[in-house]
Amino acid sequence: MDRRTDGIAKNTGRAALAAAGLAPGVRAAGSDEIRVGLLGCGGRGSGAVRHCLAADPGVVVVALADLFPDKARKLRDALLKDPKYKNRIRVPDDAIFGGFDCYEQLAKSDTHLLLMATAPAFRPWEMMAAIQAGKHVFTEKPIATDVAGCRLFMEASRLAEQKGLAIVAGTQRRHEFNRIELMKRIHDGAIGELVGGQCYWFGGGIWYRGRDWEMTEFEWQCHNWYHFTWLSGDQICEQHIHNIDVLNWCFNGPPKKFTAVGGRATRDYSEQAKKVAQAFGRPDDWAKYNGDIWDHIVSEFEYPNGARCLSFCGHGPGTDRSNEKIVGTKGVSDCARRILDHKGGKIWEYEGPSVNGQEQEHVDLIRSIRAGKPINHGIRIAESTLTAIGGRIAAYTGRTFTWDWLLNASKNALVPDPSKWKPGPGLFFPIPNGAAPLE
Amino acid sequence: MTRRGGVSRRRFLGRSAVAIGGWATAGVAPRVAFTAATETLRVGVIGCGSRGTEAADNCVAAAPGVQITALADAFVDRLKGLKEKYKVPDQRCFVGLDAWRQLLALSDVDMVILATPPGFRPMHFAAAVEAGKHIFTEKPVAVCAAGVRDMLEAAKRSEEKKLCVAAGTQRRHDPRYVETMKRIHDGAIGDLVSAQCYWNQGGLWVKPREPKMTDVEWQLRNWLYFVWLSGDHIVEQHVHNIDVINWAFRALPDQVHSLGGRQFRTGPEFGNIYDHFGTEFFYPGDVRTISMCRQIQGTTGNVSERVVGTKGVSDCAGTIAGEEPWKYEGPTPNPYVEEHRHWIEAIRGGPYLNEARQVTESTMCAIMARESAYSQQQMKREWFMQRCELDLRPRPDLKMTDPLPVTPVAVPGKYQLPGMVKEPQGRRG
Numbered sequence: 132m133d134r135r136t137d138g139i140a141k142n143t144g145r146a147a148l149a150a151a152g153l154a155p156g157v158r159a160a161g162s163d164e165i166r167v168g169l170l171g172c173g174g175r176g177s178g179a180v181r182h183c184l185a186a187d188p189g190v191v192v193v194a195l196a197d198l199f200p201d202k203a204r205k206l207r208d209a210l211l212k213d214p215k216y217k218n219r220i221r222v223p224d225d226a227i228f229g230g231f232d233c234y235e236q237l238a239k240s241d242t243h244l245l246l247m248a249t250a251p252a253f254r255p256w257e258m259m260a261a262i263q264a265g266k267h268v269f270t271e272k273p274i275a276t277d278v279a280g281c282r283l284f285m286e287a288s289r290l291a292e293q294k295g296l297a298i299v300a301g302t303q304r305r306h307e308f309n310r311i312e313l314m315k316r317i318h319d320g321a322i323g324e325l326v327g328g329q330c331y332w333f334g335g336g337i338w339y340r341g342r343d344w345e346m347t348e349f350e351w352q353c354h355n356w357y358h359f360t361w362l363s364g365d366q367i368c369e370q371h372i373h374n375i376d377v378l379n380w381c382f383n384g385p386p387k388k389f390t391a392v393g394g395r396a397t398r399d400y401s402e403q404a405k406k407v408a409q410a411f412g413r414p415d416d417w418a419k420y421n422g423d424i425w426d427h428i429v430s431e432f433e434y435p436n437g438a439r440c441l442s443f444c445g446h447g448p449g450t451d452r453s454n455e456k457i458v459g460t461k462g463v464s465d466c467a468r469r470i471l472d473h474k475g476g477k478i479w480e481y482e483g484p485s486v487n488g489q490e491q492e493h494v495d496l497i498r499s500i501r502a503g504k505p506i507n508h509g510i511r512i513a514e515s516t517l518t519a520i521g522g523r524i525a526a527y528t529g530r531t532f533t534w535d536w537l538l539n540a541s542k543n544a545l546v547p548d549p550s551k552w553k554p555g556p557g558l559f560f561p562i563p564n565g566a567a568p569l570e
Numbered sequence: 571m572t573r574r575g576g577v578s579r580r581r582f583l584g585r586s587a588v589a590i591g592g593w594a595t596a597g598v599a600p601r602v603a604f605t606a607a608t609e610t611l612r613v614g615v616i617g618c619g620s621r622g623t624e625a626a627d628n629c630v631a632a633a634p635g636v637q638i639t640a641l642a643d644a645f646v647d648r649l650k651g652l653k654e655k656y657k658v659p660d661q662r663c664f665v666g667l668d669a670w671r672q673l674l675a676l677s678d679v680d681m682v683i684l685a686t687p688p689g690f691r692p693m694h695f696a697a698a699v700e701a702g703k704h705i706f707t708e709k710p711v712a713v714c715a716a717g718v719r720d721m722l723e724a725a726k727r728s729e730e731k732k733l734c735v736a737a738g739t740q741r742r743h744d745p746r747y748v749e750t751m752k753r754i755h756d757g758a759i760g761d762l763v764s765a766q767c768y769w770n771q772g773g774l775w776v777k778p779r780e781p782k783m784t785d786v787e788w789q790l791r792n793w794l795y796f797v798w799l800s801g802d803h804i805v806e807q808h809v810h811n812i813d814v815i816n817w818a819f820r821a822l823p824d825q826v827h828s829l830g831g832r833q834f835r836t837g838p839e840f841g842n843i844y845d846h847f848g849t850e851f852f853y854p855g856d857v858r859t860i861s862m863c864r865q866i867q868g869t870t871g872n873v874s875e876r877v878v879g880t881k882g883v884s885d886c887a888g889t890i891a892g893e894e895p896w897k898y899e900g901p902t903p904n905p906y907v908e909e910h911r912h913w914i915e916a917i918r919g920g921p922y923l924n925e926a927r928q929v930t931e932s933t934m935c936a937i938m939a940r941e942s943a944y945s946q947q948q949m950k951r952e953w954f955m956q957r958c959e960l961d962l963r964p965r966p967d968l969k970m971t972d973p974l975p976v977t978p979v980a981v982p983g984k985y986q987l988p989g990m991v992k993e994p995q996g997r998r999g
Contacts, residue, residue: 326878327764329850329858333829333946390770390872392846392864394831397982427829429848431766431860437883439766439876441850441860445829448983449946452827456858458763460880463856473761473855473880529770529869565833565846566868 165497168194168226168242168266170234170257171249172206175271178489179246179301180206183269184216186493190244191219193226196237198249198353200229231552238264244500245269248301250356251364251516252276252546255283258298258509262291267500269493271301273372273516276364278524278537279544281517288509297505299496300512302376303488306495309468309481314380316479321470322459325381328440330374331452332366333427339400342410348557351407358400358422360523361545361558365424367393367526368519371444375522376515377455377466378432378440385514386432386440387534391526393428395562397447419559430522442522527563542570611914614640614679614703616670616694618649621708622685624906625738626652629683629706632910633918640679642669644686644790644970667786667968670694674701681705681734681917687793688801688933689713689964692720695926699728704917706910707926708738710809710933713801715954715989716961718934725926734922736913737929739813743912744905746888746898747814754818754886758894759879762819765859767811767875769803773867776839785974795841796976797940798962802843804830804943805936808863812939813932814875814886815851815859822931823851823859824951830943832979834866842979849939861939944980945987959989 167190169180176197184190192210195203204227210220228236234253237245238260245261247254247270254274261268268291275281291298304310317325340355356362363369379385400421408417427445434440443452455466462472470478499506521537524530532541547558611633615626618641626638638656642664643649653663664672670686673679674697681704684694688710698705705728712718728735741747754762776795779788793799800806816822830847832840849861875886882892890896916923934954941960942949 323880326883327858390862390870392770392848392862393829394833394846396829396831425833427831427848429829429862431862438878439764439860441858443827443829443848443850447829447946449829450827450948452948458858460760460763463763473763475855529864529866531870531872563833565864565866 163189165190165244165500166193166242167191167244167246168196168237168240169206169246169248170196170237171247171271172197172202173248176246176248177206177209179248179269179271180210181216182490183246183493184219185490187497190497191221193221194228194237194240194242195222195226196228196233198229198231198233198350200227200233203227203229231549235260238266243267244497247271250353250362251369252280252356252362253552255280255287256549258284259287259290262287262294262296265294265296267297267496267505269299269301269496270512272376272512273364273368273519274300274512275516276361276368276520277543277545278517278520278541280546281513281520284513284516285510288507288513291509292507295505296507297496297500298507298509298512299492300508301489301492302373302512302515303492304373304377305380305488305508306486306491307488308483308486310377310466312481312483313464313466313468313470316470317381317457317459317464318383321462321478322457322464323461325434325436325457325459326438327458328378328381328438328456330371330378330440330442330455332371332374332444333449334446334451334453336398336446339403341403342407347554348411349553349555352557355422358424359558359560360424361560363424364516364520365428365523366426366446367428367430367442367444367523368516371442372515372519374453374455375442375519376512378442378457379515379518381457381466382434382436382438384435385518385534386521387435388433388531389430389521389525389534389537390531391428391430391522392529392565393425393445393526394565395425396427398422398424398426419557423560423562425526425563428522428526430525432518432522524569527565527567528569529566530569532569609635611636611917612639612678612680613637614642614673614676614682615652616642616673616682616684617686617708618643618652619685622683623652625683625685625706625708625910626656628904628906629910629914632907633914636914640664640673640676642673644669667970671697674698674703679703684708687790687799688806689717689793689799689962692717692724692963693966696720696724696727699724699731699733702731702733704734704913705926706736706738706913707929709813709929710801710805710936711737711926711930712933712937713798713805714937714960714962715958716963718930718937720963721930721933722927725924725930728926729924732922733924734913734916735924735926736909737925738909739810739925739929739932740905740909741810741814742817742925743908744887745900746902747886749898749900750884750886750888750890751817753890753896754877754879754884755820758882758890758896759877759884759892760881762853762877762879763857764878765815765818765857765876767808767815767859767861768872769808769811769863770870770872771865772869772871773835773865778839784971786968786970786972789841789974789976792839792841795839795843797842798964800843801933801937802940803865804844804847804849804863804940805933808847808861809932809936811873811875812861812935813929815861815877816932816935818877818886819853819857821854822951823853823935825852825948826850826935826939826942826951827948828939828943829946830940838976842976844943844979847939847943849943851935851939941987944982944985945990946982947990957989958987960987
């Protein structure tokens with residue numbers, strides 16, 4: 132075990148100092164540095180590392196890892212040019228890790244805290260390696276793309292609990308002051324018993340990445356990861372999880388029953404896919420490069436108290452929506468700032484300060500580490516990820532099933548074993564037809 | 571043309587009824603009383619497929635003194651079953667796309683069952699009203715905005731003419747539903763704050779296209795799969811459940827947003843309809859409800875409704891849970907017969923019944939949801955009613971030999987909804 136990390140986690144004696152605004156030494160030597168490594172140096176990773184740097188002046192970035200090490204080097208160069216953070220970027224060449232095993236190398240690095248922002252397919256194994264190596268973790272959402280992955284992540288989360296390690300997830304709404312205050316009131320019964328709710332993420336499409344440099348099919352899929360369910364979990368999992376997580380927050384746990392419909396009505400990248408096919412010398416076999424994710428899923432989540440809630444998500448040309456609503460016997464709430472009675476009268480409105488949740492999540496994480504009371508949101512983010520995956524499986528199969536079945540009996544496992552993560556042929560699945568076998 | 575005015579006929583029957591002891595005002599009439607005292611009611615069936623045949627049987631079973639005396643269908647083979655069963659003479663059996671006109675011209679037909687594919691319904695309904703017939707209309711009653719407007723106009727006319735109109739939304743005649751709704755409306759579950767309705771099922775029949783079939787014949791025989799004929803399955807089938815939610819709320823949704831597509835039934839034999847819709851309706855006061863419908867083989871079935879109030883929950887069909895739990899324990903007659911019984915009772919002088927507007931409104935909600943899914947736009951009812959120019963009505967002189975290419979399956983973004991300029995609907999959550 133990394134003694135320094137252990138030092139942060141266990142050093143409860145310094146909590147008082149932290150509370151007094153005096154950063155406690157987190158290393159034996161008495162420094163207050165938090166040594167951070169980033170896994171996944173794409174758009175989200177570069178955002179997360181900046182939010183982490185902004186969250187605490189003791190954060191020092193000491194290692195960067197990405198499947199494509201060029202991305203890590205580019206990010207280091209960009210951070211070194213940033214006047215706000217350049218003095219806290221200390222990433223020598225030998226702390227830049229690449230390749231499919233970069234997560235293992237990073238886990239062995241001299242770090243306290245790892246930020247994880249790769250494609251979610253790999254996260255359960257990345258997490259297990261990090262926790263076994265004694266690292267605190269900030270993980271982007273979602274944390275897996277299949278049921279097996281959620282189970283492995285839960286195992287890692289329980290191990291983290293035993294080892295006193297922190298896990299905070301990139302579901303930033305959980306860290307926004309307004310929502311925290313609002314949820315306290317909802318849980319205290321401000322709108323009575325919860326009897327319904329809705330959550331939405333419907334918006335425009337996303338990027339499609341071609342074969343931008345010399346790489347194998349498997350690597351290209353990882354580069355263009357959003358378009359393959361085994362890599363991204365589909366949009367309901369990758370994006371809409373934010374809103375689903377808010378509903379789960381309202382109910383203090385996941386749904387008990389899943390029903391969904393959906394399909395792929397408009398998503399079409401034929402032109403780009405044909406170019407990719409050309410680049411791989413398979414011009415006639417282009418359709419698979421179009422990806423296999425859907426573009427709309429409408430789910431019903433039935434929570435343990437019987438409340439049936441709507442989840443409505445997708446990408447398309449239609450009306451944009453992205454928010455949540457919760458309905459109780461005594462009132463309703465936008466899940467953000469306001470509680471109204473059923474006649475529209477105001478019961479409560481948040482009037483306190485606002486924070487940027489994407490920064491606050493790092494503040495909360497580091498504060499908990501420094502205080503020796505590490506936050507562990509691992510099980511919760513795994514449950515929200517599994518909720519989204521449940522909606523997806525219900526839609527792909529057209530079948531209704533329970534949370535118990537999903538968590539304990541489903542054989543859903545899309546991501547291959549890490550020994551198979553290597554340059555070579557891609558892993559392609561057909562686009563689900565809405566009546567896929569339920570397994 | 572001498573029309574048998576609905577008014578005079580009803581007055582006549584009403585007088586008879588009064589003469590034999592005023593059963594009309596006594597609620598459920600003893601059958602023997604009006605059997606003895608009333609003349610035979612003569613029914614014409616327009617659309618003699620399986621639904622029309624069942625409706626005819628239900629109608630005859632609903633009350634004594636009811637006879638099937640005239641038939642019309644586009645195809646002779648579809649008409650054969652009823653013709654033989656009810657011994658309808660040749661000269662009162664009409665075949666072809668204009669058969670309905672000939673049937674409606676028969677002055678001794680008192681009442682008609684309209685059970686053709688719903689694309690024709692507004693035209694048939696309006697003509698039946700003009701002909702002064704009492705009408706049993708299958709649901710849905712239109713497939714497009716223009717058809718809805720025709721129906722609303724004709725519904726008004728039918729009320730003015732005091733014609734009795736029953737609709738094939740049989741839940742409205744099912745005592746389990748009726749008794750539950752009374753309680754919901756009396757506040758048994760408090761104010762309604764949430765609801766769900768579903769028609770999720772497997773696949774349905776397909777009739778293979780034979781070489782001799784014209785475009786029109788092939789589409790008519792497979793009418794479920796063509797939007798101009800069926801309205802898509804959300805309209806054709808799920809309208810039942812949407813109607814129940816409208817009934818519970820005693821209001822229509824003022825907005826809708828739907829997503830849908832065609833993921834399983836992708837072959838040309840399935841015409842141009844979708845196989846799934848996931849819809850959110852917004853009722854007054856921003857009460858949001860889920861509607862889900864699917865026709866995909868091998869998937870989990872569920873045809874039901876549920877409403878949630880501040881004090882309880884109900885399945886709308888005989889059960890209320892919550893502060894005032896209740897369970898319906900009365901008789902459960904066949905609602906497909908009951909709808910005809912109520913219709914016939916009204917014609918014979920019982921409480922006036924005209925469901926034309928109500929079934930049109932529920933049909934409109936389903937069409938609106940379909941158009942929301944086809945365009946992916948959130949849509950206001952007001953916009954749909956006032957601005958939507960969607961017109962899928964068949965030409966009144968449609969011929970079996972007319973070329974009729976299949977319009978493409980709606981692809982959101984490419985699909986053009988007539989009347990929609992850009993995004994005039996506004997947003998709400």
